[in-house]
Amino acid sequence: MPYKVWQSPVNYFSNYTLGTQYICAEKLMFHALVIALAQLVQPEVFFFLILGCLIGFTFGIMPGLGGVQGLIIALPFTFGMNSLPAMFLYAGIIGAVPFGGSIPAILMRIPGTAVNICTTFDGYPMTQSGKAPQALGISAMSSMFGGLLSILVLIALLPVVRAVVLAFSPPEFFMLVIWGLCACVIASKGNMVKGLISACIGLIFSFVGLSNVSGVTRYSFGTMLLWQGIPIVPFVVGIFGIGQIIKLSLQGSTQIGEKLVINSRIRDVLEGGKELFKNKVCFVRSALIGTLIGIIPGVGGVTANFVSYLIAMQISKRPQKFGHGAVEGLIASEAANNAKDGGALLTTLSFGIPGSVEMAILLGALTLHGLSPGPLLIRDNLDVVWALIIGLIFSTIFASSVGLVLASRMAAITRIDIKIVIPIVAVLCFVGVIIATDDVLTVFLCLFFGIFSYFMEKFGFSLVTLVMGFVLGGLLETSFHASLQMSFGSYAVFFNRPISLALFCISMLTLSLPFLVPLVKRLVRRQVVK
Amino acid sequence: MIKCYKRGGFLFSVLILAFFISIGLMSLGYDSKTRSVPLLVVMGGIILSLFDLVGEIFPRFTLRVEQNLVSTEGIKSVSGTKNDTEVKKDNRSTLIFIILWLVIYFFLILLVGFHIGTVISLFIFFKFFSKYGWLKTIILTIGTWLFLYVCFDVLLKFSFFQGILFGAVVVI
Numbered sequence A: 001m002p003y004k005v006w007q008s009p010v011n012y013f014s015n016y017t018l019g020t021q022y023i024c025a026e027k028l029m030f031h032a033l034v035i036a037l038a039q040l041v042q043p044e045v046f047f048f049l050i051l052g053c054l055i056g057f058t059f060g061i062m063p064g065l066g067g068v069q070g071l072i073i074a075l076p077f078t079f080g081m082n083s084l085p086a087m088f089l090y091a092g093i094i095g096a097v098p099f100g101g102s103i104p105a106i107l108m109r110i111p112g113t114a115v116n117i118c119t120t121f122d123g124y125p126m127t128q129s130g131k132a133p134q135a136l137g138i139s140a141m142s143s144m145f146g147g148l149l150s151i152l153v154l155i156a157l158l159p160v161v162r163a164v165v166l167a168f169s170p171p172e173f174f175m176l177v178i179w180g181l182c183a184c185v186i187a188s189k190g191n192m193v194k195g196l197i198s199a200c201i202g203l204i205f206s207f208v209g210l211s212n213v214s215g216v217t218r219y220s221f222g223t224m225l226l227w228q229g230i231p232i233v234p235f236v237v238g239i240f241g242i243g244q245i246i247k248l249s250l251q252g253s254t255q256i257g258e259k260l261v262i263n264s265r266i267r268d269v270l271e272g273g274k275e276l277f278k279n280k281v282c283f284v285r286s287a288l289i290g291t292l293i294g295i296i297p298g299v300g301g302v303t304a305n306f307v308s309y310l311i312a313m314q315i316s317k318r319p320q321k322f323g324h325g326a327v328e329g330l331i332a333s334e335a336a337n338n339a340k341d342g343g344a345l346l347t348t349l350s351f352g353i354p355g356s357v358e359m360a361i362l363l364g365a366l367t368l369h370g371l372s373p374g375p376l377l378i379r380d381n382l383d384v385v386w387a388l389i390i391g392l393i394f395s396t397i398f399a400s401s402v403g404l405v406l407a408s409r410m411a412a413i414t415r416i417d418i419k420i421v422i423p424i425v426a427v428l429c430f431v432g433v434i435i436a437t438d439d440v441l442t443v444f445l446c447l448f449f450g451i452f453s454y455f456m457e458k459f460g461f462s463l464v465t466l467v468m469g470f471v472l473g474g475l476l477e478t479s480f481h482a483s484l485q486m487s488f489g490s491y492a493v494f495f496n497r498p499i500s501l502a503l504f505c506i507s508m509l510t511l512s513l514p515f516l517v518p519l520v521k522r523l524v525r526r527q528v529v530k
Numbered sequence B: 001m002i003k004c005y006k007r008g009g010f011l012f013s014v015l016i017l018a019f020f021i022s023i024g025l026m027s028l029g030y031d032s033k034t035r036s037v038p039l040l041v042v043m044g045g046i047i048l049s050l051f052d053l054v055g056e057i058f059p060r061f062t063l064r065v066e067q068n069l070v071s072t073e074g075i076k077s078v079s080g081t082k083n084d085t086e087v088k089k090d091n092r093s094t095l096i097f098i099i100l101w102l103v104i105y106f107f108l109i110l111l112v113g114f115h116i117g118t119v120i121s122l123f124i125f126f127k128f129f130s131k132y133g134w135l136k137t138i139i140l141t142i143g144t145w146l147f148l149y150v151c152f153d154v155l156l157k158f159s160f161f162q163g164i165l166f167g168a169v170v171v172i
Helices: A009-015 A018-023 A025-041 A043-061 A067-078 A083-108 A114-128 A132-167 A170-187 A192-207 A232-249 A266-278 A280-295 A300-315 A327-351 A357-368 A375-380 A382-415 A418-437 A442-458 A463-486 A498-529 B007-027 B032-057 B059-063 B073-079 B092-112 B114-129 B134-155
Strands: none
Touching (some): A025 A043, A025 A083, A025 A382, A043 A067, A067 A083, A067 A232, A067 A357, A067 A418, A083 A132, A083 A327, A083 A357, A114 A132, A132 A266, A132 A280, A132 A375, A132 A382, A170 A463, A170 A498, A192 A463, A192 B007, A192 B032, A232 A357, A232 A418, A232 A463, A232 B092, A266 A327, A280 A300, A280 A327, A327 A357, A327 A382, A357 A463, A418 A442, A418 B114, A442 B007, A442 B092, A463 B032, B114 B134
């Protein structure tokens, strides 16, 4: 198997035949949907989808591990598989993780994944007051309908975005990358300078190897290992797989969860589910917030979770109930963390710009199957896009319904000794890297990035911006040079096109948000005092 | 005044700065088209790293660029006590063990191949890190290896690296 190196969609700009794409767009969409649905009927493909859901559910429940690690582990198993069944497997994992993570968050006050942090605030107090089945019911229904609503938005926007993407040219892509990086830096908590440094380091790593622009090999130290560049799989597996293993091994405790017995009656669970319909406005608002935040490149579920919870708390008529088992809090948290996947999938598939860390791994998985996310994917591989959408719909429903029945039993997963999990995950990370690159030496790269990411995180540098920089580096460089070629070397090309200029303004506005928000707050406070 | 910085963070920031400078120097050796974008990024990286270094020495300076758009102030009041899963204070010996184990595992794969390397390193981990008894260690080691062998060698027909000692060749 040849090296699978991340390729930017800009490589294919020259192949655009814009007019013909519009003519039969709807017909193509429907045709691709039928192909994807026909795949699902096959027992083998259906099995992979169910397997994906179970992997996602299990990784969601296990604190310290999440969708990212689930996807990393699944990578090697898709070796030799056709792209469509593999996409169903990945979609199964992505869709099942958030609800899986909510189970220990509600039952034990341990968020299974980072996107379930806000679920603990109101989910656990409900468990303490004997309303665990209701809380699980609310969580399941919010997760399921939140996910479905975001997928509906995705399906509705896909034809529009498809046209927009095809209208994008290199200057717009360049500015889109700049905005993606700015949004990512702003979304990562803490020191903005460190966030920007992380993005720069990620960009530098993406420049290693054969240049797409000049054909010259850069920063390879004369080795064959780096000659073609750093493959995306060892990079992301190192950062989120090996880095997490190091963190888990330092965690100390061997068993995270405690033994738990919950007698959940179906009537109680359904009663919880009904709460969603009593709080329709809160649910729709939270799901839309999740979808919108998912669309913003690199921002991810944690931000969606917190923003949605905070807004629900501020708008609620009973804010004092938040933190003491407020139904609205639970709905806001769970609807948003599931809804972010639909939004994130939109930017990932249409622009090749990952909407979240999971999507960055998905980009690696797509390249493993010889697919290039971005304009080419929605032009040539619509069946893959539909496979991911259908897989996501199915896994959202499956995880919420089946997971609900098995919730208290599945919570036992948190009692697995972490010292058994660590080496097995490490071995599977290495296997994934070896299979993805067919080169044993890339394990060294994975190891290097794993150790490097541990120290980066320890000293306050953002890993998400590092990965975003790496993933977007190729697109940034090729679109920069292609833009200059278009304009015969004039930099004005970035500013005299309306979309490009608008994206530039949005980028600047995004970067200035940390300074503007306190300023606005101060002004508002002064007005109130006056 | 200079003692207020954290040594680890300061050293890491120096390393990052050195990384950017060395990449910048390497870039100068390439033609203008090849180096233009990397040089722009490096220049930005150097300026930001200098800011970061100043921030490490004078922590008050960093407060100006600390940002948290999603203010969790309101949430702190409802989140209650500290999170159970929060990573405890770093244990240096554990850190050294885990990094050493990963490095040894990599070299074992290179030397004796994936299968033997995996069995040896899993055994080392379960016996010396997890501190399990002999029986549990052997069962877990063999069980994991068997799972990998059946999945990848038998079902997926993927042949793993055989190891330099067994005649495999590595091109660096």
